[in-house]
Amino acid sequence: MPIKHPFQSIITNKEGDLLFTATKNELQVFELKTGERVGHWVDVFDSTELLREKITKEQQRQLKANEEKAAAEAKAKAALLTEEEATATPEPTTTTTTEEPTKKKRKSNNSEPKVPTPGSGAPTIYNYIRQIKLSNDETKLVVITDSDKAAVVFQLNYDNNDNNVLELLKRQPFPKRPNAITTSNDDTEIIMGDKFGDVYKFAIADPEIKTFVGETDPLLGHVSMLTGVALAKNQLNQDVIITTDRDEHIRISQYPQASIIDKFLFGHESFISSVLIPNFDKSLLISGGGDEFICLWNWYEGKELDRFQLGEMIQPYLSDLHLAPSKFQNESGDLKEYCVAKIVELTQINSVAVLIESTNVVLVLKITDSYKLELDQVIQFDSPVTDICASNFKLIVSLESQENLIQIVDIENKSIDQEQESKDAVAKITADSLVEVESKEQFYPLYTIYQLKKRSEFS
Amino acid sequence: RAHSNPFSDHRLEYPISPAHMDWTKLYPYYIDPEDSSKLTKQVTIADIGCGFGGLMVDLAPEFKENLILGMEIRVQVTNYVEDRIIALRQQNLNSEEANYQNINVIRGNAMKFLPNFFEKSQLEKIFFCFPDPHFKQRKHKARIVTNTLLSEYAYVLKEGGVIYTITDVLDLHEWMVKHLDEHPLFERLDEEFEKTDPCVRIMTHSTEEGKKVERNKGSKYIKCYRRLPNSAVL
Numbered sequence: 001m002p003i004k005h006p007f008q009s010i011i012t013n014k015e016g017d018l019l020f021t022a023t024k025n026e027l028q029v030f031e032l033k034t035g036e037r038v039g040h041w042v043d044v045f046d047s048t049e050l051l052r053e054k055i056t057k058e059q060q061r062q063l064k065a066n067e068e069k070a071a072a073e074a075k076a077k078a079a080l081l082t083e084e085e086a087t088a089t090p091e092p093t094t095t096t097t098t099e100e101p102t103k104k105k106r107k108s109n110n111s112e113p114k115v116p117t118p119g120s121g122a123p124t125i126y127n128y129i130r131q132i133k134l135s136n137d138e139t140k141l142v143v144i145t146d147s148d149k150a151a152v153v154f155q156l157n158y159d160n161n162d163n164n165v166l167e168l169l170k171r172q173p174f175p176k177r178p179n180a181i182t183t184s185n186d187d188t189e190i191i192m193g194d195k196f197g198d199v200y201k202f203a204i205a206d207p208e209i210k211t212f213v214g215e216t217d218p219l220l221g222h223v224s225m226l227t228g229v230a231l232a233k234n235q236l237n238q239d240v241i242i243t244t245d246r247d248e249h250i251r252i253s254q255y256p257q258a259s260i261i262d263k264f265l266f267g268h269e270s271f272i273s274s275v276l277i278p279n280f281d282k283s284l285l286i287s288g289g290g291d292e293f294i295c296l297w298n299w300y301e302g303k304e305l306d307r308f309q310l311g312e313m314i315q316p317y318l319s320d321l322h323l324a325p326s327k328f329q330n331e332s333g334d335l336k337e338y339c340v341a342k343i344v345e346l347t348q349i350n351s352v353a354v355l356i357e358s359t360n361v362v363l364v365l366k367i368t369d370s371y372k373l374e375l376d377q378v379i380q381f382d383s384p385v386t387d388i389c390a391s392n393f394k395l396i397v398s399l400e401s402q403e404n405l406i407q408i409v410d411i412e413n414k415s416i417d418q419e420q421e422s423k424d425a426v427a428k429i430t431a432d433s434l435v436e437v438e439s440k441e442q443f444y445p446l447y448t449i450y451q452l453k454k455r456s457e458f459s
Numbered sequence: 460r461a462h463s464n465p466f467s468d469h470r471l472e473y474p475i476s477p478a479h480m481d482w483t484k485l486y487p488y489y490i491d492p493e494d495s496s497k498l499t500k501q502v503t504i505a506d507i508g509c510g511f512g513g514l515m516v517d518l519a520p521e522f523k524e525n526l527i528l529g530m531e532i533r534v535q536v537t538n539y540v541e542d543r544i545i546a547l548r549q550q551n552l553n554s555e556e557a558n559y560q561n562i563n564v565i566r567g568n569a570m571k572f573l574p575n576f577f578e579k580s581q582l583e584k585i586f587f588c589f590p591d592p593h594f595k596q597r598k599h600k601a602r603i604v605t606n607t608l609l610s611e612y613a614y615v616l617k618e619g620g621v622i623y624t625i626t627d628v629l630d631l632h633e634w635m636v637k638h639l640d641e642h643p644l645f646e647r648l649d650e651e652f653e654k655t656d657p658c659v660r661i662m663t664h665s666t667e668e669g670k671k672v673e674r675n676k677g678s679k680y681i682k683c684y685r686r687l688p689n690s691a692v693l
Contacts (some may be wrong), residue, residue, distance in 0.1 A: 196600065198607065218606070218607055220607055220610060221606075221607025221608070222607075223465065223466065223568075223570040223608070224571055248475075249574075253610070257692045258610070259606075259613065259643050259692060260610070260644070260689050260692055261574075261610055261614040264476075266475055266476030266479075266575070267475065267476065268475075269475060
């Protein structure tokens, strides 16, 4: 019997009436009140097509280079020959030797390129939707895909007759794999950070850029994998761009004049996976990642205000999934490692919800009046949590579970919503989710950020 | 090893922030008598990819009032420069001309971690002498001067600070000039500056690479740029 694939990534709107989900290469939109599915999109892009195109291009480039080389050689030879002719009659042996290379050249073929197919035991290629993001005005949805390394923009159209709110606006492929995406403060531009640290921006209204490489200079760049990109306004109401990377940096630059770096927030000792500027106090920034602590900053002043140690409090919720790989394990074999996967704000109660990867819990941390992070509540679920998001009133949790793909948490009570309506919606979303697999082994990787930990040896 | 991949992790040692950096081991001569965890001066001159340290050694007597730091990514080369500086300091204990207490080297990846070492606007001069040309187009992002990295150099340089570049590879020279010309926070300095600035003279003749190029009768291409105020960006 097929089983439901857990949602890998979820977001909701401010009102909390819509849930956007990404599972494998599929997007689904649900109405949270009724559980009705109102949008669906499958990324059918075949990445072998991209590979084929790449190989054809390279073949043509090589052919052209060979031809040019041959032409140049022939020219040089002809010049040499005429010179020789002028001085003496050419030896018959020289003419025979000149013919040989021309014969060789004809061997180059123009046939269809061979696309390498992975043999048995080769690692699976997962073409999933890596990140989903709503524009600030909540009229557009932007996502990034692995298949063709693209940013895909959807218009949310609620008047569509075919019961699908997702209307594809634009698909912009990039030379390197996109890793983080956001929209500008006015929602006219998409800003994308890639695996190699460069950040590009493009206008949603502009036509798709065909040949990207070298022609569009990056807006800014880190020499490290980009893990996050966010737009904000500083205390002078100027636009700034906040970029985070695998090398512990949180960088704040002006926007769009990103050549002016305003400051760095230094303090993290491992990669950054999540930063949040809460709406209840926009001078604050909360950040987490591979460290055993979460930082609270006044980012206007570049000052660390507090550091919440996860250390002892998180231990009871860790499992064998968190054991360090054998190569990096300690002698007693009980070293557990964990990462902060997501931080979302619970505006109503001046708090943030924090997800530690591969655990069954969501931590609620309160930001006190004296700017300290305090543990308010640990909300427990019966299955591991894959992602969290929050509207103004509800916290939504996606689970690696067959019973319920999501749970809705009432923020006031900090407990699972027990209203019948809410229970019915959750059941309907689970039943209606279209992404099914035969067995758990076919699940796409659900917990992925611990791989960002640096493991290299001293060299 | 002649080359090092600037993108790999390398398990480098670098401070969490400039405030975490312990400079006292590198420049013990300048330890603050009132607070032994601090120096009386800050580093203001950086030689990125200092190689065997020839430039620093020649800059030392010229800029006695400045602390000069070389950064080098290759371990063995860094070790050599460390030994060289220890020897120079011992040989010149009471020298009037130069005691070499104001120069030192660290192993580091400046492309990734320069802002971890230096505060905003801390530096007065940054040198890029005979950097790795990375000829292949695919490797151009590994070049030490790119439009995105220049923003980081601009961050650690103070207004009016100078970037010095020299190379014997014309293609690389044109690349660096193009990117520096295009960057809104840098202004090209003219030939008059090149003729009169003491650093240009030292840079041209002192580094090991520079001497090698001279022996091989190669060309040297030089360009210097001044850090403009942020207000120059409209």
